[in-house]
Amino acid sequence: MAERDLTSPLLSPQSSNQPQTVLTVQDDGHVSSPNPYEFLGSDGLTVPTPTTADPFRNGTPYISGVYEVIKIVLCLPIALVRLFLFGSSLAVGYIATRIALAGWKDKQNPMPKWRSRFMWVTRICARFILFSFGYQWIRRKGKPAPREIAPIAVSNHVSYIEPIFYFYEIFPTIVASESHDSIPIVGTIIRAMQVIYVNRFSSTSRKNAVNEIKRRASCHTFPRVLLFPEGTTTNGKFLISFQLGAFIAGHPIQPIIVRYPHVHFDQSWGLISLSKLMFRMFTQFHNFIEVEYLPIIMLSDHQKQNAVHFAERTSQAMASALNVVQTSHSYGDLMLLMKADQLQQENPWSYMVEMAKIESLYHISSLEAVDFLDKFLSMNPDPSGCVKLHDFLRVLQLKPCTLSEEIFGFLDVEKNGSITFKQFLFGSAHVLNQPLFSQACELAFSECDADGDNYCTKKELADILRRTSPDLNDNEVHGLANLFDTDGDGRTSRDDFFYCLRTNPLLIALFSPRLLHKKLSKARDKMLEEIV
Secondary structure (H helix, E strand, O other), rough: OOOOOOOOOOOOOOOOOOOOOOOOEEEOEEEOOOOOHHHHOOOOOOOOOOOOOOOOOOOOOOOOOOOHHHHHHHHHHHHHHHHHHHHHHHHHHHHHHHHOOOOOOOOOOOOOHHHHHHHEEEEEEHHHHHOOOOOOOOEOOOOOOOOOOOEEEEEEEOOHHHHHHHHHHHHOOEEHHHHHHHOOOOHHHOOOOOOOOOOOOHHHHHHHHHHHHHHHHHOOOOEEEEEEOOOOOOOOOOOOOOOOOOOOOOOOOEEEEEEOOOOOOOOOOOOOOOOHHHHHHHOOOOOOOOEOOOOOOOOOHHOOHHHHHHHHHHHHHHHHHHHOEEEOHHHHHHHHHHHHHOOOOOOOOHOOOOOHHHHHHOOHHHHHHHHHHHHOOOOOOOOOOOEEHHHHHHHEEEEEEEEHHHHHHHOOOOOOOEEEHHHHHHHHHHHHEEEOOHHHHHHHHHHHHHOOOEEEEEEHHHHHHHHHOOOOOHHHHHHHHHOOOOOOOOOHHHHHHHHHOOOOOHHHHHHHHHHHHHHHHHHHHHHHHHHO
């Protein structure tokens, strides 16, 4: 072997006539793969990196440490006294509220003054309830602005304690979920606040709620309107995205922030059960709460129509005062978290995707995201929340082939052989949101409906699918036919076909671009002409 010095190359140069292997590498360093949705106009998928922010996790979900155990044991007799105080205060407040509401029919107008004055009994009871939970004193900074100056107030939402405090402190009209009306005792009490009920999943209900907010904020005889624009509780360490209901009217708004300083017991709700949270509160020597009334925020006349700008400005002021980070999470993320926890996923927190960002980009609702999560969880993700190729193909009734691997590779943006729920959701939403997706569905169904009877038989579907995947056997065709036959009547109607592709948009790639490319090109050209 020849001797080598430090200047000698470690590898000898190859002869120029030897075969060379060339890899095409994208700018991000990954080997490129074909895009199976290019025929729809897709230029590839981009998925934001996962965030480490977790706005719903309670910091002390379990009783831990000798100090906490000893404190709870010592506080057990006190807890019994507090429980009695809580129950008696709630009962007295309920009776007083029933008396104040008795015979009152005209609930579309402000509550008469004598009834409002009688509600002071219930408000004092609310203060005793706070006392029973360990809030013997409450630290306040600033003061509520006069209702005539700021008819709307907004607050961050950490626990069930804030509504009780605001009921006692300013007795506002609140905006709440329709489900709250059916809560025993509590439903009656909040009814006296002339609550504005809203179903967050109904666009009609949300629109009606916004109109009612405008009406009451404009009428000085109504109490001020209080909203929790985050739409759910958080752990107080983050400020999640705001709903726009409080800001559409354009009235001056007073932000209010609430803090719960703690060392051993995090008072945020999170996924903690109500009974457990109440028990922990009853068994503390004292629980701390700080309420700060921030300066009023108002817009100039030409800015009042920009609710998004108003919400951003308000959230920035509140986040700055709280010294917390703003995120794009929403109530939809909590729905995903609870769904994953309900199905006993090892790490349910990994299924949050910052729903506000997805809703803004792709107009996917929280309910649709939960349906996609159901689909993803049926793929048996591993403890880290990742799904491999074979489980992905099994659920979508696909067989291993070049096309199915391209579909998986489209989602696997990190090229590590597995996909996360965030990648699955972003990819599905991306395909669903392509301008030509609806036209592609129309053309695909017309190709399958050979005899024009608005139904697609299993044979017709098999003939089309085998043009893309010639090796499909009868069992595989049967599986796909059952997937498209959503009502289970043995044949695929137009509604079945469209519903299947709406809930499984990745399957549009099965209908060969060779069949659709020419017609979709015409549709794309027509769309461009309309834009021009």
